[in-house]
Amino acid sequence: MDKRALLQKFPRSPDVLLALLHALQRANPQNYLTQEDLQLAAEHLGLPLSRVRDAVTFYTMFSLRPRGRHILRVCSSPTCHLFGAWSVLAELKKILGIEVGETTPDGLFTLEITSCLGVCGVAPAMMVDDEVYGNLTPERVREIIAQIRREG
Ligand code: FES
Structure with a gap:
């Protein structure tokens, strides 16, 4: 699914940050979040990029490096x-x-x-x-x- 279409499934609320990051990560066959993903999430939710990056680095289920299927x-x-x-x-x-x-x-x-x-x-x-x-x-x-x- 196109990432912008995926974003539209989520309300523009900071409450859905983790769910949105999960969805973006699962949309990548290599199971990770790209810098573009972080930027898209920040823009969609109206959050500073640093807050999105903090969440990604805090939770071990997210990865910034390509992984297996x-x-x-x-x-x-x-x-x-x-x-x-x-x-x-x-x-x-x-x-x-x-x-x-x-x-x-x-x-x-x-x-x-x-x-x-x-x-x-x-x-x-x-x-x-x-x-x-x-x-x-x-x-x-x-x-x-x-x-x-x-x-x-
Ligand atoms: S110690 Fe709780 S599930 Fe492993």
Whole structure:
């Protein structure tokens, strides 16, 4: 969708800043916000560019660098840590051949860590794009990655 058309779906209210940034980021196949995106958001909402930039740098779900089509965010907070998040992370690094912060050469996955996702009851957990997966094991992680690869 054309970015200007996308902007028109949002009221000109600062309250929608995060939702608008999410939409702009998702509209980019490389899952990041360009300088033009920040400028468009600031103009549309009547906010100083510095305020938009502050929001983007504060929230870890936004990126100013190109990333993979799918973003894997493994929770690294205490409960997930206790329940095996590091074995999940180690499995992801092994099967994807990348470290945290990197993108696979085919551009399909970027691996990140995040703080608590709010689903500690199903630790260890991760998000894949907008979807939360819990009770993870290395085996379950392999299945999830295989399924995403099949779906493209
Ligand atoms: S500690 Fe991982 S979801 Fe809360």
